[in-house]
Amino acid sequence: MIKVALLAAAALAPVAWFALAPGDTPAPSPAEIAAGAPAADWIDxxxxxxxxxxxxxxxxxxxxxxxxxxxxxxxxxxxxxxxxxxxxxxxxxxxxxxxxxxxxxxxxxxxxxxxxxxxxxxxxxxxxxxxxxxxxxxxxxxxxxxxxxxxxxxxxxxxxxxxxxxxxxxxxxxxxxxxxxxxxxxxxxxxxxxxxxxxxxxxxxxxxxxxxxxxxxxxxxxxxxxxxxxxxxxxxxxxxxxxxxxxxxxxHQYLSSGSFRAYRDARANRRDPFFNVPAGGADVCNIPVPIRRAP
Amino acid sequence: MIKVALLAAAALAPVAWFALAPGDTPAPSPAEIAAGAPAADWIDxxxxxxxxxxxxxxxxxxxxxxxxxxxxxxxxxxxxxxxxxxxxxxxxxxxxxxxxxxxxxxxxxxxxxxxxxxxxxxxxxxxxxxxxxxxxxxxxxxxxxxxxxxxxxxxxxxxxxxxxxxxxxxxxxxxxxxxxxxxxxxxxxxxxxxxxxxxxxxxxxxxxxxxxxxxxxxxxxxxxxxxxxxxxxxxxxxxxxxxxxxxxxxxHQYLSSGSFRAYRDARANRRDPFFNVPAGGADVCNIPVPIRRAP
Structure with missing residues (x-):
């Protein structure tokens, strides 16, 4: 992979981030949160x-x-x-x-x-x-x-x-x-x-x-x-x-409920490995609502 | 001209907006303010x-x-x-x-x-x-x-x-x-x-x-x-x-001084004819600093 990750906006493979104890692994990125969201949090x-x-x-x-x-x-x-x-x-x-x-x-x-x-x-x-x-x-x-x-x-x-x-x-x-x-x-x-x-x-x-x-x-x-x-x-x-x-x-489906709230908060407080300083806030237009093809 | 003005981001012909008494004409748009700025407000x-x-x-x-x-x-x-x-x-x-x-x-x-x-x-x-x-x-x-x-x-x-x-x-x-x-x-x-x-x-x-x-x-x-x-x-x-x-x-030159301040305030309070409701604020990234070729 070429240098420079910046931000993976693309959907990643699902990860069981929510099952991990805090501190065990790096915090999930917003994309990882969306990718790991339960089916019930995706609204048709x-x-x-x-x-x-x-x-x-x-x-x-x-x-x-x-x-x-x-x-x-x-x-x-x-x-x-x-x-x-x-x-x-x-x-x-x-x-x-x-x-x-x-x-x-x-x-x-x-x-x-x-x-x-x-x-x-x-x-x-x-x-x-x-x-x-x-x-x-x-x-x-x-x-x-x-x-x-x-x-x-x-x-x-x-x-x-x-x-x-x-x-x-x-x-x-x-x-x-x-x-x-x-x-x-x-x-x-x-x-x-x-x-x-x-x-x-x-x-x-x-x-x-x-x-x-x-x-x-x-x-x-x-x-x-x-x-x-x-x-x-x-x-x-x-x-x-x-x-x-x-x-x-x-x-198509959009992300809602607890997974969306976790995603939203992660957009405002990036703690995944790339980031040094979480912003502590985010602009409504910089929290794009995740939308996917229905599986 | 086709319907729908939205916002003229393109530079317009210079207009002497600053010489007009308030109320005489519609307020100038940000682009008009930049286009009418005196040469001294453009910095090389x-x-x-x-x-x-x-x-x-x-x-x-x-x-x-x-x-x-x-x-x-x-x-x-x-x-x-x-x-x-x-x-x-x-x-x-x-x-x-x-x-x-x-x-x-x-x-x-x-x-x-x-x-x-x-x-x-x-x-x-x-x-x-x-x-x-x-x-x-x-x-x-x-x-x-x-x-x-x-x-x-x-x-x-x-x-x-x-x-x-x-x-x-x-x-x-x-x-x-x-x-x-x-x-x-x-x-x-x-x-x-x-x-x-x-x-x-x-x-x-x-x-x-x-x-x-x-x-x-x-x-x-x-x-x-x-x-x-x-x-x-x-x-x-x-x-x-x-x-x-x-x-x-x-x-190239960028806009500065009084003209930039007038432009900035007009970006936050659009009162040119297209607008019904001025926002009363603006995001620093939605106030793009005007830059032009030096004349």
């Missing part, structure tokens, strides 16, 4: 919340929708996908350390019937009745940050909202009061642009295929738009996962 | 602190070294570049949302004479005598965060250190007490891995060409290493900027 993501994007050049991208946070926009997106409206559209913008964005480059394609053209804001939702798993470390953008149902969130005591972490998917819009229909979407490919929180409708996240989206050539036009239509990346299809060919379907 | 980066990387496939990357933070490692890197040791080596690892890493894939190439093979730790430096420009917003990783001489830093009252923001360059190492020689380097290409702060020697940052490094294909091996040597990206040369061909030389 409903197939009905998944979209499958296939691009002409072979990229496969799976998106998990977040109907609990932006139900009208997510409803639009379900209709748009079911109508195969995105088939034949393209990725039109890749701005380094910011976003990759796709949709109808002509801006002329009529939306499918039933799509709400001008939805109301869905930037926050009430916290009432929810029991988020708040983290204790301070955050420059929100009074509280943490997780709920496997999603990274911010909160102010009254409302909660999704945070613009790497891989999160949001709805492109023009100036307010426009909130966007959901036909034009972006995914975050750099440092979390958390200043967009509460200013844009986040509707989901990429749970597979980020390495494809994030490695597309950057556009050289304003805001990273491709200047030559030939540079655009053709989208073969975006469809509900339920409509994927049997061989193309995939099932 | 010494040519002697610049390295120029050229890759076989045409990518041009400029790296600014940080001798104030890791003098022995930076001294090594200057010697390695001057000896053209990296010429003919390669980018060997690209791990999505983490790092791109380059060096001698064979791990067998002898280092140039004078390189300190096992430098001591240079993870922090004393704050004594420095006057950092601290930001007021809380941070989950450090007691204080802010900027000094155009660099993003963390601090604990006694020491300061560079923070692992997008584009920062660090020294690959194995397990402690190894600190790495500087022959194997990485650049951050995703969410700031701030848990590495104080655990690795940061030695500089990429100030031009990040869009090239960040869009390389991700490796599919452990830790994002390329599994097939043919996937490696050949490095034509890495040389001191002073040794670049006249036509290939470039001069």
């Amino acid at each position: 993501i409903p197939e009905s919340d998944l979209l499958l994007m296939d691009t002409a050049e072979g990229g496969r991208v799976v998106i998990q929708l977040a109907p609990d946070f932006a139900p009208v926009h997510v409803g639009n997106i379900r209709k748009i996908a079911a109508a195969r409206w995105w088939d034949g559209t393209s990725i039109n913008r890749v701005q380094d350390n910011y976003v990759v964005q796709w949709g109808d480059a002509t801006e002329k394609k009529a939306l499918p019937q039933g799509v709400v053209a001008k939805p109301a804001e869905e930037y926050v939702r009430s916290q009432k009745g929810l029991s988020p798993n708040w983290i204790e470390w301070p955050d420059p953008y929100a009074k509280q940050t943490g997780f709920w149902k496997g999603w990274p969130i911010g909160g102010n005591g009254e409302n909660v909202w999704l945070t613009h972490c790497y891989g999160m998917v949001g709805v492109g819009r023009n100036l307010a009061p426009d909130t966007g229909s959901g036909a034009e979407l972006y995914a975050v490919i750099g440092q979390a642009p958390r200043h967009l929180d509460r200013n844009i409708a986040l509707v989901g996240r990429v749970i597979e295929g980020m390495e494809f989206l994030a490695s597309r050539p950057r556009g050289t036009g304003d805001l990273g738009f491709y200047t030559d239509p030939a540079q655009r990346i053709a989208i073969g299809s975006i469809k509900p996962m339920s409509e994927a060919e049997p061989g193309a379907k995939s099932r | 980066i010494p040519e002697s602190d610049l390295l120029l990387m050229d890759t076989a496939e045409g990518g041009r990357v400029v790296i600014q070294l940080a001798p104030d933070f890791a003098p022995v490692h930076v001294g090594n890197i200057r010697k390695i570049a001057a000896a053209r040791w990296w010429d003919g080596t390669s980018i060997n690892r690209v791990q999505d949302n983490y790092v791109v890493q380059w060096g001698d894939a064979t791990e067998k190439k002898a280092l140039p004479q004078g390189v300190v093979a096992k430098p001591a730790e240079e993870y922090v430096r004393s704050q004594k005598g420095l006057s950092p420009n601290w930001i007021e917003w809380p941070d989950p990783y450090a007691k204080q965060t802010g900027f000094w001489k155009g660099w993003p830093i963390g601090g604990n009252g006694e020491n300061v250190w560079l923070t692992h923001c997008y584009g920062m360059v660090g020294v690959g190492r194995n397990l402690a007490p190894d600190t790495g020689s500087g022959a194997e380097l990485y650049a951050v290409i995703g969410q700031a891995p701030r848990h590495l702060d104080r655990n690795i020697a940061l030695v500089g940052r990429v100030i031009e060409g990040m869009e090239f490094l960040a869009s390389r294909p991700r490796g599919t091996g452990d830790l994002g290493f390329y599994t097939d040597p043919a996937q490696r990206i050949a490095i034509g040369s890495i040389k001191p900027m002073s040794e670049a061909e006249p036509g290939a030389k470039s001069r």
Whole structure:
């Protein structure tokens, strides 16, 4: 193995870290904790919340929708996908350390019937009745940050909202009061642009295929738009996962419960052998919720 | 223009925002503040602190070294570049949302004479005598965060250190007490891995060409290493900027003083027309210090 471990983000072989007495061996890394988690701590993501994007050049991208946070926009997106409206559209913008964005480059394609053209804001939702798993470390953008149902969130005591972490998917819009229909979407490919929180409708996240989206050539036009239509990346299809060919379907799970809490704490206090100084805290976007293919 | 402005990270045409009475027009965006800054607020980066990387496939990357933070490692890197040791080596690892890493894939190439093979730790430096420009917003990783001489830093009252923001360059190492020689380097290409702060020697940052490094294909091996040597990206040369061909030389400046403070505050309180809710704070890594070609 070449020098330099840095951090193994890749899943490692399961290790029975939780059975070891403290001090017997080095502390497990976050990836080891996830890999050793019991099956009961992995929660199935409903197939009905998944979209499958296939691009002409072979990229496969799976998106998990977040109907609990932006139900009208997510409803639009379900209709748009079911109508195969995105088939034949393209990725039109890749701005380094910011976003990759796709949709109808002509801006002329009529939306499918039933799509709400001008939805109301869905930037926050009430916290009432929810029991988020708040983290204790301070955050420059929100009074509280943490997780709920496997999603990274911010909160102010009254409302909660999704945070613009790497891989999160949001709805492109023009100036307010426009909130966007959901036909034009972006995914975050750099440092979390958390200043967009509460200013844009986040509707989901990429749970597979980020390495494809994030490695597309950057556009050289304003805001990273491709200047030559030939540079655009053709989208073969975006469809509900339920409509994927049997061989193309995939099932996914996110880490929850005690294993997630142990993972979260290990992200904030790295004590595995590479580290000298544990940070003693972590940013909500630097605690990526582990997601895996269902075994 | 297509829908969806999001954020103009690209430099805009200069605007005389500072001459306008409050309330007369929308507040300027951070990019507008940088574009309108007076020449005196742009500080020249010494040519002697610049390295120029050229890759076989045409990518041009400029790296600014940080001798104030890791003098022995930076001294090594200057010697390695001057000896053209990296010429003919390669980018060997690209791990999505983490790092791109380059060096001698064979791990067998002898280092140039004078390189300190096992430098001591240079993870922090004393704050004594420095006057950092601290930001007021809380941070989950450090007691204080802010900027000094155009660099993003963390601090604990006694020491300061560079923070692992997008584009920062660090020294690959194995397990402690190894600190790495500087022959194997990485650049951050995703969410700031701030848990590495104080655990690795940061030695500089990429100030031009990040869009090239960040869009390389991700490796599919452990830790994002390329599994097939043919996937490696050949490095034509890495040389001191002073040794670049006249036509290939470039001069760079970073934003400082009052213009930087106005930019920083605008990053935390977006009041330009796109925004509904200013965050009221910002993460040190989400306030990228503006850097431009010297006019």
